[in-house]
Amino acid sequence: xxxxxxxxxxxxxxxxxxxxxxxxxxxxxxxxxxxxxxxxxxxxxxxxxxxxxxxxxxxxxxxxxxxxxxxxxxxxxxxxxxxxxxxxxxxxxxxxxxxxxxxxxxxxxxxxxxxxxxxxxxxxxxxxxxxxxxxxxxxxxxxxxxxxxxxxxxxxxxxxxxxxxxxxxxxxxxxxxxxxxxxxxxxxxxxxxxxxxxxxxxxxxxxxxxxxxxxxxxxxxxxxxxxxxxxxxxxxxxxxxxxxxxxxxxxxxxxxxxxxxxxxxxxxxxxxxxxxxxxxxxxxxxxxxxxxxxxxxxxxxxxxxxxxxxxxxxxxxxxxxxxxxxxxxxxxxxxxxxxxxxxxxxxxxxxxxxxxxxxxxxxxxxxxxxxxxxxxxxxxxxxxxxxxxxxxxxxxxxxxxxxxxxxxxxxx
Amino acid sequence: xxxxxxxxxxxxxxxxxxxxxxxxxxxxxxxxxxxxxxxxxxxxxxxxxxxxxxxxxxxxxxxxxxxxxxxxxxxxxxxxxxxxxxxxxxxxxxxxxxxxxxxxxxxxxxxxxxxxxxxxxxxxxxxxxxxxxxxxxxxxxxxxxxxxxxxxxxxxxxxxxxxxxxxxxxxxxxxxxxxxxxxxxxxxxxxxxxxxxxxxxxxxxxxxxxxxxxxxxxxxxxxxxxxxxxxxxxxxxxxxxxxx
Numbered sequence: 001x002x003x004x005x006x007x008x009x010x011x012x013x014x015x016x017x018x019x020x021x022x023x024x025x026x027x028x029x030x031x032x033x034x035x036x037x038x039x040x041x042x043x044x045x046x047x048x049x050x051x052x053x054x055x056x057x058x059x060x061x062x063x064x065x066x067x068x069x070x071x072x073x074x075x076x077x078x079x080x081x082x083x084x085x086x087x088x089x090x091x092x093x094x095x096x097x098x099x100x101x102x103x104x105x106x107x108x109x110x111x112x113x114x115x116x117x118x119x120x121x122x123x124x125x126x127x128x129x130x131x132x133x134x135x136x137x138x139x140x141x142x143x144x145x146x147x148x149x150x151x152x153x154x155x156x157x158x159x160x161x162x163x164x165x166x167x168x169x170x171x172x173x174x175x176x177x178x179x180x181x182x183x184x185x186x187x188x189x190x191x192x193x194x195x196x197x198x199x200x201x202x203x204x205x206x207x208x209x210x211x212x213x214x215x216x217x218x219x220x221x222x223x224x225x226x227x228x229x230x231x232x233x234x235x236x237x238x239x240x241x242x243x244x245x246x247x248x249x250x251x252x253x254x255x256x257x258x259x260x261x262x263x264x265x266x267x268x269x270x271x272x273x274x275x276x277x278x279x280x281x282x283x284x285x286x287x288x289x290x291x292x293x294x295x296x297x298x299x300x301x302x303x304x305x306x307x308x309x310x311x312x313x314x315x316x317x318x319x320x321x322x323x324x325x326x327x328x329x330x331x332x333x334x335x336x337x338x339x340x341x342x343x344x345x346x347x348x349x350x351x352x353x354x355x356x357x358x359x360x361x362x363x364x365x366x367x368x369x370x371x372x373x374x375x376x377x378x379x380x381x382x383x384x385x386x387x388x389x390x391x392x393x394x395x396x397x398x399x400x401x402x403x404x405x406x407x408x409x410x411x412x
Numbered sequence: 413x414x415x416x417x418x419x420x421x422x423x424x425x426x427x428x429x430x431x432x433x434x435x436x437x438x439x440x441x442x443x444x445x446x447x448x449x450x451x452x453x454x455x456x457x458x459x460x461x462x463x464x465x466x467x468x469x470x471x472x473x474x475x476x477x478x479x480x481x482x483x484x485x486x487x488x489x490x491x492x493x494x495x496x497x498x499x500x501x502x503x504x505x506x507x508x509x510x511x512x513x514x515x516x517x518x519x520x521x522x523x524x525x526x527x528x529x530x531x532x533x534x535x536x537x538x539x540x541x542x543x544x545x546x547x548x549x550x551x552x553x554x555x556x557x558x559x560x561x562x563x564x565x566x567x568x569x570x571x572x573x574x575x576x577x578x579x580x581x582x583x584x585x586x587x588x589x590x591x592x593x594x595x596x597x598x599x600x601x602x603x604x605x606x607x608x609x610x611x612x613x614x615x616x617x618x619x620x621x622x623x624x625x626x627x628x629x630x631x632x633x634x635x636x637x638x639x640x641x642x643x644x645x646x647x648x649x650x651x652x653x654x655x656x
Contacts (some may be wrong), residue, residue: 043494065513065515066515256518256551262638263635265635266631272553286642290643293647316639367459368459371458371459379635390646393649397650397653
């Protein structure tokens with residue numbers, strides 16, 4: 001068994017096998033779509049393809065109802081129309097394997113031995129969840145590759161490239177914008193402790209001044225430049241509907257249909273009441289507070305902060321679907337080698353996470369497909385899932401040893 | 413001069429009438445013999461259902477008769493045009509919508525809509541036509557009267573017939589004339605004959621679950637309490653284990 005594991009995780013074998021398995025799934029998916037009633041391909045893939053078709057006809061991709069992404073994605077998938085409809089899936093599985101490669105490189109740079117780095121990367125590369133998601137035609141792997149690429153460039157101090165990839169990732173989906181705070185905190189000048197402990201104007205100015213250094217200004221201007229250039233270009237091409245569907249819809253989204261979010265039932269019951277706005281704001285505050293606190297305390301370890309940020313953002317969001325889990329699962333392999341949890345504890349936490357989802361999926365199935373009124377149970381399951389996610393995050397935080405503290409321990 | 417014109421008119425009118433009389437017997441005679449029946453069933457449970465419509469036109473119906481089913485859907489349900497486009501090759505019928513469909517809006521923010529369904533006719537004599545339309549329930553406003561479900565009533569579709577040879581102007585009772593698109597590509601309008609049918613039930617009903625309005629205070633309090641506690645616990649853990 002161990003011999004099989006070491007052969008499988010040998011570098012060339014690992015990446016080849018993970019690509020071939022994904023390719024096989026794409027081909028199988030094509031067969032299932034043609035021959036069976038239940039389709040393999042995700043509905044989102046049809047949305048992307050329809051939007052790409054509109055572009056090839058010279059129209060706006062937003063003519064396709066429920067296309068709520070950047071036009072860049074539809075442009076990237078125009079070969080779906082000109083070459084083959086399977087092109088997009090091939091692009092997604094390549095980005096998926098690339099994400100695995102970036103995880104491996106990042107782990108090596110963060111002081112993990114190459115053998116352990118390969119084992120941990122195989123948690124992503126041989127994991128059926130990202131395999132299934134990318135072969136079904138979801139575009140999440142493009143974003144995970146961009147975010148991992150940003151972290152890798154930050155790690156090797158190639159700030160301009162990191163900024164380009166970061167600007168591109170924020171353009172594609174809004175949630176990486178939360179990484180701006182820890183990135184800014186990690187790039188600011190080291191804070192020199194003043195003699196006095198009391199707050200004064202000098203310490204305040206010193207704090208603000210620490211943000212004004214060449215590295216941070218370079219990062220901000222390149223990332224901002226990439227983001228605003230793309231926004232301006234697509235606004236010029238497609239107008240207000242681009243801004244609304246790509247950004248504003250997601251910021252103001254009030255999908256009252258059942259989803260994993262703990263706020264789902266509260267927002268459904270109050271959708272048309274005068275408390276709706278206030279409750280929406282109340283729902284936003286825990287997210288905001290946690291993002292600021294975690295940035296401030298952990299910004300020196302950027303990969304860990306980004307993982308925490310994303311996990312907190314998804315768990316406390318007003319809408320949460322299973323696609324969002326991939327956003328932080330792609331960063332989890334960077335955290336795992338630094339956890340002092342035993343394998344048994346790790347597996348228990350994983351099973352707990354799955355149990356939380358199963359407890360939600362059961363009443364949701366009965367609501368949607370059997371027509372029972374299980375709203376109250378779904379609400380309770382959503383709250384329970386938040387409790388489980390919080391517990392898991394607390395365990396990860398409590399058992400995390402960053403590279404610096406490990407080195408300090410060794411020195412002692 | 414006038415007399416000549418009038419005389420010619422008097423002579424031609426009976427000829428036209430005679431021609432039409434002969435034509436009518438061939439053209440719209442079938443309407444008197446045709447006894448179509450239409451039955452509609454609702455299958456599946458929950459928010460995703462299927463409306464199965466079976467139309468039997470009768471054996472005396474001419475082979476080139478085309479049927480059109482006009483559905484008036486209530487705002488509590490919707491039909492997904494993208495799902496239909498994907499499955500249209502398998503289904504053998506085409507649907508035309510009279511409006512764009514928002515797939516996510518709750519029921520009270522949308523309105524009823526019409527669809528025209530054009531079954532494709534196979535062979536010279538049309539047999540029973542079966543059309544299965546997948547429909548999806550919309551979310552409704554929470555109920556404050558203690559009821560867990562809200563009813564959605566779907567009217568039975570109207571059956572319209574058309575044949576190239578028949579251009580009726582009279583003798584249609586109890587049927588009526590109706591203008592509707594000739595086909596699903598909506599390029600022209602034709603004059604269809606709306607068939608008067610007798611139904612045992614005039615509507616189908618489905619019941620969709622709705623939220624429980626009176627529990628709003630409990631739900632809001634419980635949600636905010638749990639989220640604030642989880643936030644506080646996480647903050648405490650983060651600050652306790654910060655990287656110094």
